[in-house]
Amino acid sequence: MTDLEFDDFDHEAHMQAAFELAREAAARGDEPFGSVLVRNDTVVMAESNRVNTESDIRRHPELHLAHRACNEYDPDERPEIVMYTSTEPCPMCAGGMERAGFGGVVYSVGGDEIAAFQGRKPSTRAAEILDDTRVVGPLLNDEGRQIHEVFDW
DSSP states (O other): OOHHHHHTSOHHHHHHHHHHHHHHHHHHTSOSOEEEEEETTEEEEEEEOOTTTTTOTTOOHHHHHHHHHHHHSOTTTGGGEEEEEEEOOOHHHHHHHHHHTOSEEEEEEOHHHHHHHHTOOOOOOHHHHOTTSEEEOOSSHHHHHHHHHHSOO
16 A cells, blocks of 8 residues: 555545444444444445454454455455554454554554543553554544543443
């Protein structure tokens, strides 16, 4: 993915899609996390958190999208994919994304901010795990934070 292609993406629209998925997750009884995969500035996959409703600790949207992308895209196609996610990926998700080989990840709310909402110590940041992936954020941080402020952490 060239910088020009990435710079031409509609970052705000893609983040809004991730926010909507995060709101849907919260309304369903899951934690408020949502993510979309974008290729050629078009959303190609979308997921929301389903840890509680699926009774599966692996059902973070980022990890599930990495799994799906590995099944549906060849390794030479995945560097053209950017993930937009309402919240910076946790270490588990970042590890899956690293293996998937996405070209970029754009997040709204930082992992350090989520740790504060949850009353926990911050974990390893995504950029420390995603060596070959462009990590951008925070984007639309105030709106992303509002989703977590209304959630009952």
